[in-house]
Amino acid sequence: MANVRALAAETLFQVVDKGQSLSTQLPYAAQKLNPKDKALLQQICYGVLRYLPTLEHYCQQLLDQPLKGKRRVFQFLLYVGMYQLQYMRTPEHAAVAETVNALQSMRAPGLKALVNAILRTFQRQFTELQDSANRIPVCQYNHPSWFIKKLQAAYPQKWQDILAANQEQAPMWLRVNKAHYSVEEYSELLDEAGIEHCLEPHFEDGIVLDKPCDVYSLPGFREGACSVQDAAAQLAARYLAPQDNERILDACAAPGGKTCHILELANASVDALDADSNRLLRVEENLKRLELNAQCIHADASDPSSWWDGIAYDRILLDVPCSATGVIRRHPDIKWLRRNSDIDDLAQLQKQILNNIWPLLKPGGTLLYATCSVLPTENSDQVAAFLQSTDDAIHQPLHENDTPSSPGLQLLPGISDGFYYAKITKQL
Numbered sequence: 080m081a082n083v084r085a086l087a088a089e090t091l092f093q094v095v096d097k098g099q100s101l102s103t104q105l106p107y108a109a110q111k112l113n114p115k116d117k118a119l120l121q122q123i124c125y126g127v128l129r130y131l132p133t134l135e136h137y138c139q140q141l142l143d144q145p146l147k148g149k150r151r152v153f154q155f156l157l158y159v160g161m162y163q164l165q166y167m168r169t170p171e172h173a174a175v176a177e178t179v180n181a182l183q184s185m186r187a188p189g190l191k192a193l194v195n196a197i198l199r200t201f202q203r204q205f206t207e208l209q210d211s212a213n214r215i216p217v218c219q220y221n222h223p224s225w226f227i228k229k230l231q232a233a234y235p236q237k238w239q240d241i242l243a244a245n246q247e248q249a250p251m252w253l254r255v256n257k258a259h260y261s262v263e264e265y266s267e268l269l270d271e272a273g274i275e276h277c278l279e280p281h282f283e284d285g286i287v288l289d290k291p292c293d294v295y296s297l298p299g300f301r302e303g304a305c306s307v308q309d310a311a312a313q314l315a316a317r318y319l320a321p322q323d324n325e326r327i328l329d330a331c332a333a334p335g336g337k338t339c340h341i342l343e344l345a346n347a348s349v350d351a352l353d354a355d356s357n358r359l360l361r362v363e364e365n366l367k368r369l370e371l372n373a374q375c376i377h378a379d380a381s382d383p384s385s386w387w388d389g390i391a392y393d394r395i396l397l398d399v400p401c402s403a404t405g406v407i408r409r410h411p412d413i414k415w416l417r418r419n420s421d422i423d424d425l426a427q428l429q430k431q432i433l434n435n436i437w438p439l440l441k442p443g444g445t446l447l448y449a450t451c452s453v454l455p456t457e458n459s460d461q462v463a464a465f466l467q468s469t470d471d472a473i474h475q476p477l478h479e480n481d482t483p484s485s486p487g488l489q490l491l492p493g494i495s496d497g498f499y500y501a502k503i504t505k506q507l
């Protein structure tokens with residue numbers, strides 16, 4: 080069996096330095112571990128990514144010079160050690176000894192003395208190190224400064240709450256498949272299985288678990304009784320309000336959570352489109368487990384001339400590619416993989432997709448624009464500009480303060496993830 084701390088250091092190196100996503104690197108590393116170590120690997124990787132600037136600051140203070148080149152991965156091993164010492168309940172001697180031992184499997188026994196010395200000094204000087212980190216805003220909030228600035232501008236009262244929520248572990252939400260059970264019936268099954276949970280009336284298909292569990296321990300999961308989906312994501316199909324026999328386009332569908340929800344709510348003909356063929360396979364897997372049917376299309380939503388058959392849609396869900404800044408607590412790597420310059424590029428792509436998909440909607444039809452971003456550039460600014468430039472677009476408010484100049488519903492991370500929705504219909 081591989082060494083869990085060595086794998087954590089390698090995974091973090093691949094994410095932070097090589098720009099790989101945690102959701103691809105973690106399963107790759109985890110397959111080498113037993114279930115207990117898999118959980119530890121996940122806990123360490125998520126934790127280090129949540130507190131990266133603070134851990135970097137400690138290393139800066141303790142190392143004469145940063146580890147570079149081939150030795151760079153060992154800097155991540157130091158973060159792994161420090162994270163356990165500061166944030167986990169690992170007994171101190173075990174955290175140091177196990178981190179030093181990881182060097183054996185990393186084929187660097189010669190670095191044992193250095194890593195041991197740094198971690199021991201970290202323990203001794205912890206109070207001073209923590210005080211100095213707390214004086215640096217990026218370490219105080221553990222988010223990139225460009226993102227902190229954008230949040231301060233958009234949410235002058237709430238930006239600190241958003242940053243704090245991003246540092247929390249996200250709850251596990253289930254979406255009950257209404258074709259099998261009502262939420263109340265499924266709640267009884269969870270009670271019988273001893274899985275503690277709550278119902279939240281605001282999210283009519285959702286149940287939130289008191290603590291995350293293995294999906295296969297959920298009653299009827301293999302048979303499609305429920306799916307794992309955040310409460311905010313569950314609003315998409317409800318706002319789209321699909322009806323039986325309609326023709327519906329889910330234009331950015333993968334991995335298919337919302338496609339499946341649409342089909343659970345209505346007996347509709349759904350085209351599930353995505354530009355990423357690997358991710359589209361996940362749509363097919365999800366449809367299969369839930370015994371649902373959709374036409375999966377591998378294509379570019381911004382170029383309908385290459386795939387559209389010319390028959391207009393009754394409803395369109397446009398869950399566009401975005402910065403994913405509303406789901407940082409589930410994907411803490413986003414903080415370090417996104418760049419400030421990505422936001423304008425994404426906004427440009429979203430605009431192109433929205434403009435080019437609009438002609439595919441029937442007069443009288445409904446389009447729901449969605450992102451898992453908290454940034455107005457991708458959300459209300461984007462939709463306000465579209466409404467202004469599109470004569471036959473009619474804004475449909477989702478709540479009483481939803482106006483054409485400040486359109487849509489912005490959910491912030493908390494009980495649910497941070498999502499944005501705006502509903503637009505086409506003039507008859």
Ligand SMILES: C[S@@+](CC[C@H](N)C(=O)[O-])C[C@H]1O[C@@H](n2cnc3c(N)ncnc32)[C@H](O)[C@@H]1O
Nearest residue numbers: 331332333334335336337354355379380398400
């Ligand atoms: C936010 S995710 C969609 C999540 C999905 N709706 C769900 O609920 O499971 C955005 C998706 O857009 C896809 N995408 C990005 N650019 C695209 C394009 N030009 N055309 C179609 N899909 C695109 C990505 O591959 C990604 O799967």
